[in-house]
Amino acid sequence: MPERLTETLVDLWTPLIILWITLPTCVYMAPMNQAHTLTTGSPLGLSRQSEELRILNRSKRGWVWNQMFVLEEFSGPEPILVGRLHTDLDPGSKKIKYILSGDGAGTIFQINDITGDIHAIKRLDREEKAEYTLTAQAVDWETNKPLEPPSEFIIKVQDINDNAPEFLNGPYHATVPEMSILGTSVTNVTATDADDPVYGNSAKLVYSILEGQPYFSIEPETAIIKTALPNMDREAKEEYLVVIQAKDMGGHSGGLSGTTTLTVTLTDVNDNPPKFAQSLYHFSVPEDVVLGTAIGRVKANDQDIGENAQSSYDIIDGDGTALFEITSDAQAQDGVIRLRKPLDFETKKSYTLKVEAANIHIDPRFSGRGPFKDTATVKIVVEDADEPPVFSSPTYLLEVHENAALNSVIGQVTARDPDITSSPIRFSIDRHTDLERQFNINADDGKITLATPLDRELSVWHNITIIATEIRNHSQISRVPVAIKVLDVNDNAPEFAAEYEAFLCENGKPGQVIQTVSAMDKDDPKNGHYFLYSLLPEMVNNPNFTIKKNEDNSLSILAKHNGFNRQKQEVYLLPIVISDSGNPPLSSTSTLTIRVCGCSNDGVVQSCNVEAYVLPIGLSMGALIAILACIILLLVIVVLFVTLRRHKNEPLIIKDDEDVRENIIRYDDEGGGEEDTEAFDIATLQNPDGINGFLPHDRRGLLRGIPENAA
Missing domain, CATH: 2.60.40.60 (Cadherins)
Structure with a gap:
C-alpha cells in the first residue's frame, strides 16, 4: 500500500514540478527591442496592431510573455500564480497600470495592476473549458491613457488524469453462431475518456476482460472481442456474460478504469439431426373412417431451434403406401398420418409403414457428421365396423322401349352387406325421385318393373334412386342412382x-x-x-x-x-x-x-x-271505295234534311186548355214490357195536338184495335 501511494504522489506532482521549472522563463521580460512572441516563437503582432502603432507614433514598445498555463483542479490555500505581464515601456517608476479583460477576467483571473501578476482565483476544470482568451492593456496611472494598443493572449488549462473511462452505450449484447472457429469476431465496444487525448496518457485506454474467459478474448487497443474457444455448443450453453474493463494511462498503475458487461448469445446452427422419440408407433382405425381423417401423429425431436429444427416426413416403405399419407405440421413439428383410400376390415386387418423424418435446412459444414434424418415403424390396425350395403355398381343405366308392357322387368340392381356377419338386404324406391310412381322394385331381388305406360315423346329419361337397407340394422342404408332411358318406337304418323x-x-x-x-x-x-x-x-x-x-x-x-x-x-x-x-x-x-x-x-x-x-272493268279498288263513301255521305245529308224539316212544322207550345188525360188508357192486362211502351206514347202528354191527328199511323192502328170497354 505505501508503494502504491508513493506512485500516485509521483504521478500527481511530476507535472507541477515541470510547470514550476518552466514558469519563470515564461513570465520574465525579453530584451526591449523584441516583438511579442509565444512559446512557439511565432510573431504575435497583427496588422491591426501595426496600424495602431503607426497612429501612436511609437518607435519602441512591446509586451513580452510566453503562452501561459495553469494546472486544472489546483486547490491550494492561496491563488495560483499563472504568469506576469510586463511592457518594455515600464521603467519601474510605477506609473503604469495593467488592465485585464476577456474570458474570466475578474471572476476566474485577477491581475495586479501594478506588477502585472495574473492569479487564478477559482478551481479550473479542463473538461469544462480548456483555454481562455484574454486581453492585456497598459495605461498611464494618472491619465488612464493607453500606452500601448491592447493585445490578446491565451491561458491554457493543463490536463491531469481526473476522469475515468466510461462505456456510454453499455451494457452490450451480441450474438455469434455456435460451433464458430477460434478467433471469430463477436463485436467491439468503445469507451470514452474526458481527459486530454493529446497531453500525456490520461486518455490512452487499454481494454481487458475481467470475466468471460476462457471463452472470449479482447484486443487491448481496438476492443474487438473474439471467441477464444472453438466449437462452442449452444445446446450445452447458450448465453455468456463478459465483463470488460477500460483503463487509462496506457494501462499502467495509477490509471483510472471503467467497466461494462457484454452478454453473448450463441445462435443456433443445424448441427443436430432429428430423432424419433420411439422406434415403433401403434395406431388403430375403424374401417369406416372418412377419407382424409388424421389417424395418428409421429414426432422426431431436434435439439436445434427455429428453421434448423424443421423436418419433413415421408412414408418410404410398407404395405400401406397407397392407402396412407403423411404430412408435416409446421407448428407442432410432427408428422400427421392420414387416410387416402377406404379401408376394408374383411380384406386386410393391419398395415405396416416405415416413416422418415429429415431436416429441411441442411448446413453443409456439418453434412459430414452423417445423414440428418431418422426412421421409425408405424403399425396400423383396422377395426371392424358395421358398414352399410354396397351396390355392385356406383350407378345403373337401364333402357326400355316406350311400348313395353306393364309389369315387365326393366333391369335389376344388386347389393351386399360387406361385414363378416352379412345381413339380408331389402330394396325400395325413393319416391321423391318417382313422384308419378311409374316404376316398382322387388324388395328381395332388386328387379325394377314398369308400373305405368311410358311415352318417349313426353319424357326420354327417368332418374330414380334405389335404397338398400340392412334388415338387421335399419340404420345402415345405401343409395344408388338409376337412369332409365326410354327407347323410341314408331307410334306417331307424320x-x-x-x-x-x-x-x-x-x-x-x-x-x-x-x-x-x-x-x-x-x-x-x-x-x-x-x-x-x-x-x-x-x-x-x-x-x-x-x-x-x-x-x-x-x-x-x-x-x-x-x-x-x-x-x-x-x-x-x-x-x-x-x-x-x-x-x-x-x-x-x-x-x-x-x-x-x-x-x-x-x-x-x-x-x-x-x-x-x-266489278266493272276499269275501276280500281280505290275508286270503288271513294264512290261508296260519297253515296253514304249523300244519304246522311238527306236524312238530316228530312228530320229538320219535320221538327220545324211541329208546334212547340202545349195548350193549357186541352185535357191531355183523355189519352190515358186503362186495361186489366199485366205489364208487357215493350208492348206497354208501344201501347202508350208519352209524347202525347207533351203535345196535345197529337190527339188531333198527328199520331203515327201505327199508333192509331194500335188504338183502334183496343175495345172501348178494355178499361
Missing part, C-alpha cells in the same frame, strides 16, 4: 309441319311452284326421318296439280296449266298422303287449301275474293 294455305295466281304459268311444304314426326328414328309423299289414288291423275319430292325431305306443289278462274272455282283442296320410314311405316293424310287469286304481272297477290271479279 303430318304437316305447319298449317299451310297456298295461293294460285290466275295468270300463273304451267309448272310454277305454288307451295313448298314439309312434314314432322314426333318419333325419333335412329337413322333420322325420311318421308314419302303421294296423292290419294283417286287424285293421282289430278288435272290441275302435281307434286314433286325435294332433296331436303320437303314437297313442292306445282300447277299443271294456266288459266285458272276464281269466278268458276275459288278454292281447291288437295289431299296429300305422308308416310314415314318406320317398321311398320305409319302414314297420315293432310289437306292443302289452294286459293285462286288475282295477281299483278310480277306475281304479287292482290285479291282473292270472287266479288272483286264481277
Whole structure:
C-alpha cells in the first residue's frame, strides 16, 4: 500500500514540478527591442496592431510573455500564480497600470495592476473549458491613457488524469453462431475518456476482460472481442456474460478504469439431426373412417431451434403406401398420418409403414457428421365396423322401349352387406325421385318393373334412386342412382309441319311452284326421318296439280296449266298422303287449301275474293271505295234534311186548355214490357195536338184495335 501511494504522489506532482521549472522563463521580460512572441516563437503582432502603432507614433514598445498555463483542479490555500505581464515601456517608476479583460477576467483571473501578476482565483476544470482568451492593456496611472494598443493572449488549462473511462452505450449484447472457429469476431465496444487525448496518457485506454474467459478474448487497443474457444455448443450453453474493463494511462498503475458487461448469445446452427422419440408407433382405425381423417401423429425431436429444427416426413416403405399419407405440421413439428383410400376390415386387418423424418435446412459444414434424418415403424390396425350395403355398381343405366308392357322387368340392381356377419338386404324406391310412381322394385331381388305406360315423346329419361337397407340394422342404408332411358318406337304418323294455305295466281304459268311444304314426326328414328309423299289414288291423275319430292325431305306443289278462274272455282283442296320410314311405316293424310287469286304481272297477290271479279272493268279498288263513301255521305245529308224539316212544322207550345188525360188508357192486362211502351206514347202528354191527328199511323192502328170497354 505505501508503494502504491508513493506512485500516485509521483504521478500527481511530476507535472507541477515541470510547470514550476518552466514558469519563470515564461513570465520574465525579453530584451526591449523584441516583438511579442509565444512559446512557439511565432510573431504575435497583427496588422491591426501595426496600424495602431503607426497612429501612436511609437518607435519602441512591446509586451513580452510566453503562452501561459495553469494546472486544472489546483486547490491550494492561496491563488495560483499563472504568469506576469510586463511592457518594455515600464521603467519601474510605477506609473503604469495593467488592465485585464476577456474570458474570466475578474471572476476566474485577477491581475495586479501594478506588477502585472495574473492569479487564478477559482478551481479550473479542463473538461469544462480548456483555454481562455484574454486581453492585456497598459495605461498611464494618472491619465488612464493607453500606452500601448491592447493585445490578446491565451491561458491554457493543463490536463491531469481526473476522469475515468466510461462505456456510454453499455451494457452490450451480441450474438455469434455456435460451433464458430477460434478467433471469430463477436463485436467491439468503445469507451470514452474526458481527459486530454493529446497531453500525456490520461486518455490512452487499454481494454481487458475481467470475466468471460476462457471463452472470449479482447484486443487491448481496438476492443474487438473474439471467441477464444472453438466449437462452442449452444445446446450445452447458450448465453455468456463478459465483463470488460477500460483503463487509462496506457494501462499502467495509477490509471483510472471503467467497466461494462457484454452478454453473448450463441445462435443456433443445424448441427443436430432429428430423432424419433420411439422406434415403433401403434395406431388403430375403424374401417369406416372418412377419407382424409388424421389417424395418428409421429414426432422426431431436434435439439436445434427455429428453421434448423424443421423436418419433413415421408412414408418410404410398407404395405400401406397407397392407402396412407403423411404430412408435416409446421407448428407442432410432427408428422400427421392420414387416410387416402377406404379401408376394408374383411380384406386386410393391419398395415405396416416405415416413416422418415429429415431436416429441411441442411448446413453443409456439418453434412459430414452423417445423414440428418431418422426412421421409425408405424403399425396400423383396422377395426371392424358395421358398414352399410354396397351396390355392385356406383350407378345403373337401364333402357326400355316406350311400348313395353306393364309389369315387365326393366333391369335389376344388386347389393351386399360387406361385414363378416352379412345381413339380408331389402330394396325400395325413393319416391321423391318417382313422384308419378311409374316404376316398382322387388324388395328381395332388386328387379325394377314398369308400373305405368311410358311415352318417349313426353319424357326420354327417368332418374330414380334405389335404397338398400340392412334388415338387421335399419340404420345402415345405401343409395344408388338409376337412369332409365326410354327407347323410341314408331307410334306417331307424320303430318304437316305447319298449317299451310297456298295461293294460285290466275295468270300463273304451267309448272310454277305454288307451295313448298314439309312434314314432322314426333318419333325419333335412329337413322333420322325420311318421308314419302303421294296423292290419294283417286287424285293421282289430278288435272290441275302435281307434286314433286325435294332433296331436303320437303314437297313442292306445282300447277299443271294456266288459266285458272276464281269466278268458276275459288278454292281447291288437295289431299296429300305422308308416310314415314318406320317398321311398320305409319302414314297420315293432310289437306292443302289452294286459293285462286288475282295477281299483278310480277306475281304479287292482290285479291282473292270472287266479288272483286264481277266489278266493272276499269275501276280500281280505290275508286270503288271513294264512290261508296260519297253515296253514304249523300244519304246522311238527306236524312238530316228530312228530320229538320219535320221538327220545324211541329208546334212547340202545349195548350193549357186541352185535357191531355183523355189519352190515358186503362186495361186489366199485366205489364208487357215493350208492348206497354208501344201501347202508350208519352209524347202525347207533351203535345196535345197529337190527339188531333198527328199520331203515327201505327199508333192509331194500335188504338183502334183496343175495345172501348178494355178499361
